[in-house]
Amino acid sequence: MSSAPSSDGHRHHLHAQQEDPTKTKTIRQTYARRLRAAFGRINSTIRDAVIEEDIFGLRSDDLSEAQVEELLDTFASAGRDVELRAADDPPDLSTVPPGERIERFREWLQTAQESEVLEVIDRDENVWVRRAYERGIEDADTNLRKAGLDIEPTDAAAAQQLVQMPVHERKLHVLFARNYAELEGITNAVAQQVTRELADGIGEGVNPTVMARRITDRVNKIGKTRATVLARTETINAHSQATVERYRQQGVESVGLEPEVRVQTAGDQRVCDQCASVAQRGPWELDEFEGSTDQPPVHPQCRCAVIPIVNEAAAAALEAHPHEFVTMLRAGAFVDESRERYEALASTDGAGAQELVAHFSPTQIAA
Numbered sequence: 001m002s003s004a005p006s007s008d009g010h011r012h013h014l015h016a017q018q019e020d021p022t023k024t025k026t027i028r029q030t031y032a033r034r035l036r037a038a039f040g041r042i043n044s045t046i047r048d049a050v051i052e053e054d055i056f057g058l059r060s061d062d063l064s065e066a067q068v069e070e071l072l073d074t075f076a077s078a079g080r081d082v083e084l085r086a087a088d089d090p091p092d093l094s095t096v097p098p099g100e101r102i103e104r105f106r107e108w109l110q111t112a113q114e115s116e117v118l119e120v121i122d123r124d125e126n127v128w129v130r131r132a133y134e135r136g137i138e139d140a141d142t143n144l145r146k147a148g149l150d151i152e153p154t155d156a157a158a159a160q161q162l163v164q165m166p167v168h169e170r171k172l173h174v175l176f177a178r179n180y181a182e183l184e185g186i187t188n189a190v191a192q193q194v195t196r197e198l199a200d201g202i203g204e205g206v207n208p209t210v211m212a213r214r215i216t217d218r219v220n221k222i223g224k225t226r227a228t229v230l231a232r233t234e235t236i237n238a239h240s241q242a243t244v245e246r247y248r249q250q251g252v253e254s255v256g257l258e259p260e261v262r263v264q265t266a267g268d269q270r271v272c273d274q275c276a277s278v279a280q281r282g283p284w285e286l287d288e289f290e291g292s293t294d295q296p297p298v299h300p301q302c303r304c305a306v307i308p309i310v311n312e313a314a315a316a317a318l319e320a321h322p323h324e325f326v327t328m329l330r331a332g333a334f335v336d337e338s339r340e341r342y343e344a345l346a347s348t349d350g351a352g353a354q355e356l357v358a359h360f361s362p363t364q365i366a367a
Contacts, residue, residue, distance in 0.1 A: 021258045021305035022239045023139065024132050031128035032231035035183070038117040039190075039223040043216045045112070049090045050212040056101055057094030058201075058208045088112070098202050106195045113187040117223070123180045124173065132235045133172055134159040136242025139305065143243075144250055146329050147310045148338025151250065163242075167249075171241050179234050186226045193218040232301045240296040243306045248286060252308045255289055256282040256318045257296070258326045260303035275304050283309045283318050313342035320346045321353040333360035 049055045090108045093101040121128075134156065141154040154162070162168060197214040206214075247255060259275035271279070278294050289295055289306075296304040307329060309315045314334075318325045325345060328334065333356075334341055345356055 020303060021260065022132075022135070022236060022303060024135055024235050024239055024303075027128050027132050027135070028232045028235045031235060032228040034120050035117065035227035035231055036224045038120050039219050039227065041116050042109070042112050042223075043219050045089060046215055046219070047212050050215065051208045053089075053092065054208050055090055055092050055094060056105075056198075056202065056208070056211060058206065058211055088115075101202065102195060102198050105198060106191055109191050109194055110187070113190065113223075117187055117227070118180070118183060121179060121183065122176070124176055126176045126179050128231070128235060129175050129179055129238045130163070130172060132238035133168070133175070133242040134163055136239035137162050137168075137246045139239070140243045140246035140250070140308070143308050143329070144247070144252070144310070146332050146335055147308050147314065148334045148336075149250070149308075149310055162246075167245060168242070171245060172238075175234070175238050175241065178237075179230070182230050182234070183227065186223060186230065189226070190219055190223045193222055229300050233297050236297045236302055236304070240304075240306055244286065244290050244295065247306070247308050248290075250308075252286060252310060254283045254285050254309040254315060256284075256307045256309055256322070256325070257294070258305040258307050272299075274299055275302065279304070279322060282322070283315045311339065311342070313339050313346065316346035317342040321348075321350070324353040324357050327357050328360055331357075331361040 050058075088108075088111070090105060090112075093104055096104070137159040138154050138156065141151060144151055145153060163172065194215050197218055198211070201211045201214055244255070257275070257279040259271040259279045261271055275298050278298050281294065284292075284294065296302050296306065298304055307326065309318060314325075328341070328345065341356075345353060348356065
């Protein structure tokens with residue numbers, strides 16, 4: 001959001017701006033970690049089967065057991081857990097024709113991904129998406145209270161009850177299905193790329209170590225990387241969907257955007273240009289905003305949050321000084337005498353807005 005430019009031409013922001021406005025960091029991290037671990041188990045199995053067992057019959061000379069172990073230790077990635085194994089080892093394909101090797105390995109990989117990766121979530125349930133959705137409901141009511149509305153606070157237990165309402169259950173089932181379809185698409189892409197690498201490697205006559213490295217690289221670059229993006233992005237999507245629906249239930253008619261903050265240099269916090277651009281286009285009517293490209297996630301791995309605009313004075317304040325509006329909202333400045341404070345922020349200049357922020361959150365001003 002807007003703020004005064006620094007001497008180096010970059011926009012600096014108040015430290016009151018949260019790096020994680022949705023407060024879903026733990027959810028995102030654990031969701032991504034579980035998916036990466038599932039691909040890691042598959043990679044561990046592939047590495048051992050291709051190098052140690054030589055399931056493709058690629059070894060041109062006999063190696064001693066000690067030499068095989070040395071290869072495995074050299075090739076293994078840092079922090080490898082030897083007990084991380086896929087449900088079933090791939091079959092020995094060393095004696096079958098090359099074309100059949102490729103097809104049978106692809107079948108094994110698809111089965112392994114179904115049992116290891118897709119089992120992390122379910123078509124009809126996803127604990128991370130559900131918790132992010134519940135957190136969105138909690139945050140929505142917290143934001144409304146900070147915006148000056150007299151409503152009861154919603155804790156985690158209350159949010160768990162609220163998501164059982166039909167409107168929330170419908171949204172959750174759509175989110176569950178979307179996550180599963182996206183993850184299934186990732187596993188299909190992994191299988192396609194691994195099949196290509198296997199065909200090329202067999203055609204080139206590469207040794208087991210090179211083959212294992214090529215295959216596991218595809219699993220890492222496509223599987224782990226895209227699954228991490230999926231977990232981070234869909235967590236924010238669930239939070240955003242819940243927040244918007246809760247605002248609608250509470251009678252809010254327009255909303256704004258609180259962009260994520262990224263620490264780009266030591267001591268310097270900035271909003272990414274894409275999120276800043278979207279945020280500055282607000283406020284929006286809720287009906288216009290919901291389902292649009294302006295609703296978070298604005299981009300993959302976005303962490304923006306949706307904030308409520310509870311009256312015309314609030315809309316004017318957000319439009320005049322968006323960054324200071326968010327800072328004051330988070331500091332609870334609008335809980336009492338909200339209309340007067342919205343009007344004061346809307347009618348002042350940049351220096352006056354900074355003074356208002358300093359008054360309500362004096363320790364949060366950037367140096």
